[in-house]
Amino acid sequence: LCLAEYLDWRRYFDDWITVSDVAREAAHRAGDSRGEGMAWNNLGLALREAGRMEEAVEAQTRARDLHQATGDRHGEAMAWNNLGIALEQIGRVEEAVEAHTRARDLHQAIGDRHGEAMAWNNLGIALQKVGRVEEAVEAHTRARDLFQATGDRPREASAWNNLGIALRKDGRAEEAIEAYDKGVEICREFGD
Structure with missing residues (x-):
């Protein structure tokens, strides 16, 4: 193991x-x-x-x-x-x-807040694939907030990116750009 x-x-x-x-x-x-x-x-x-x-x-x-x-x-x-x-x-x-x-x-x-955050993030991805985009935005927002609260910056960046994808699919381009920018900013912190 x-x-x-x-x-x-x-x-x-x-x-x-x-x-x-x-x-x-x-x-x-x-x-x-x-x-x-x-x-x-x-x-x-x-x-x-x-x-x-x-x-x-x-x-x-x-x-x-x-x-x-x-x-x-x-x-x-x-x-x-x-x-x-x-x-x-x-x-x-x-x-x-x-x-x-x-x-x-x-x-x-x-x-388990960290495990909950991972489940929210993965749920958001699946919700996007079945066309439930507004629910996906909510799921990725919850994931992002929980990753922030637990101090997992790399996964927070992933949640920001996934939130950006969901916002774009929901026709909210300006908010999507802001989410992508936050994700990129965090990735740069870690040289990712």
């Missing part, structure tokens, strides 16, 4: 898939359902990065189910959010909206 971030960062997706699958099997054999759920989540992320979307949906579904069964609401919320991303990428956008909404609600219930 600890290698996931490194393998993702280095873009060693095949290795990430292999390591996650071994971790999943080891956790299963040890009877560690929580660890198995975490390994399924990592496997789903790795599969998604490798472009194996259908398998990613299956892995995230298994992660969600295991976290539900063990009462791990944080893990379940993360799995719902990752499932939503995978569903959106294979064109099952209405289901993605539902998954991100479930993730947002779970993160809110457990007081």
